[in-house]
Every structure is written in structure tokens, then in C-alpha cells.
Amino acid sequence: MGTNIIWREEWKRPYESIWSLIENIKISNSINGSELSQYINENKVNRRRSLRNVNKLSDEALNKLNELTNIDFFEIKTTMLKLSKLERYNPLHYFHTHLCFCEKCIQYNYHSYLHQYKLIDVCPFHLTSLQTKCEDCNKDIYFFNIAKDIPFTCKCGYQLYQAMDEPIWKILSEYEPILKVSIINDNLTEGL
Ligand SMILES: [Zn+2]
Numbered sequence: 001m002g003t004n005i006i007w008r009e010e011w012k013r014p015y016e017s018i019w020s021l022i023e024n025i026k027i028s029n030s031i032n033g034s035e036l037s038q039y040i041n042e043n044k045v046n047r048r049r050s051l052r053n054v055n056k057l058s059d060e061a062l063n064k065l066n067e068l069t070n071i072d073f074f075e076i077k078t079t080m081l082k083l084s085k086l087e088r089y090n091p092l093h094y095f096h097t098h099l100c101f102c103e104k105c106i107q108y109n110y111h112s113y114l115h116q117y118k119l120i121d122v123c124p125f126h127l128t129s130l131q132t133k134c135e136d137c138n139k140d141i142y143f144f145n146i147a148k149d150i151p152f153t154c155k156c157g158y159q160l161y162q163a164m165d166e167p168i169w170k171i172l173s174e175y176e177p178i179l180k181v182s183i184i185n186d187n188l189t190e191g192l
């Protein structure tokens with residue numbers, strides 16, 4: 001299997017979550033989740049994990065993704081760790097495990113780890129309240145499995161955004177999220 005992944009630097013938006021990036025990598029390369037997992041060997045490494053959680057990918061997998069796309073996934077992880085510095089034992093405790101998303105952002109195939117941060121309950125870019133349930137089945141959306149085949153969907157099949165006629169590269173490079181809140185924490189000034 002070839003390992004040519006198409007990714008352009010201008011497609012990565014600031015504060016973008018690992019999940020959002022992975023879903024966009026799938027879309028822009030017309031590959032499904034199992035194929036992407038194979039590219040990064042995550043099937044082999046994480047065979048025992050029932051869910052291949054995008055926030056718990058191995059360093060090997062992150063390295064491989066980095067090689068394929070040039071996106072610095074470690075930097076995203078570091079920023080998330082900084083946001084959760086208070087919680088020493090389980091940094092992910094500061095992030096919701098179900099999806100919290102902004103209806104406006106998702107129109108641009110964009111989701112931020114800041115949407116998942118428990119201390120913020122509005123979209124930091126639009127100041128509107130976040131969606132925390134699937135509009136269709138009304139359940140929490142668990143979204144972290146990298147091997148999920150159809151990007152940006154709930155388990156029930158409901159698609160979180162309305163696919164537009166515009167090509168993916170246009171959607172990705174046209175939207176630049178701008179922070180409208182300031183997160184006051186001395187630990188964060190660098191990296192945010
Ligand atoms: Zn938003």
C-alpha cells in the first residue's frame with residue numbers, strides 16, 4: 001500500500017483538534033478510517049484497544065502522522081496538556097469525552113480542542129453555546145475512534161455538517177478561527 005497522503009500546510013487551522021484534523025485528512029484523501037489506521041500502523045500497535053481514541057494515539061502513530069502530513073501533532077498534545085496542568089494524573093480529565101461542537105465552526109469542517117475543554121462552555125470563536133448532543137438521536141456523541149469510516153458523523157449515522165458544494169481545500173483554507181475570549185492562565189501564554 002502506498003503512503004502518499006495529500007495535506008497542505010494552509011489547511012491546518014489554529015487550535016484545531018486532533019479529531020478534526022484526522023477527519024479532514026480522511027476527507028481530503030478519500031480514505032476511510034481503517035485505511036488511515038493502516039497507514040499509521042495503529043492497527044498493529046493498538047490492536048488490544050477496543051477504541052482507537054484519537055486523543056490517546058501512541059507516539060509512534062503521532063510520528064507517522066507527522067511524517068505523512070507535516071502537522072505537528074505533538075504540539076497539539078502539549079497545548080492540551082498545558083490546558084490541564086492542574087490535573088496531574090489524568091490530563092484528559094479536563095476535556096469532555098463526548099463531542100462538544102460549534103454549529104458554525106463545523107460548517108468549515110472545524111472542531112477545536114478548546115470546544116472540549118470543560119472550563120469553556122461557549123465557542124471561543126463565535127461566543128455561541130456549544131452543541132453537546134446529536135440532533136438526530138439526542139445522545140452524546142462519542143467520536144474519538146480513528147477507525148470510524150464516515151468523517152464528522154454520529155454513531156447513528158447523522159452527519160454533523162451539511163456538505164457544501166465547495167471543494168474541501170477551499171473550506172479548509174478559508175476559515176480562520178479567531179479567539180474572542182482570553183484564557184487567563186500564566187501557564188498558557190506560550191503555545192496558545
Ligand atoms: Zn464556533
Ligand SMILES: [Zn+2]
Pocket residue numbers: 134135136137138139154155156157158
Ligand atoms: Zn446520533
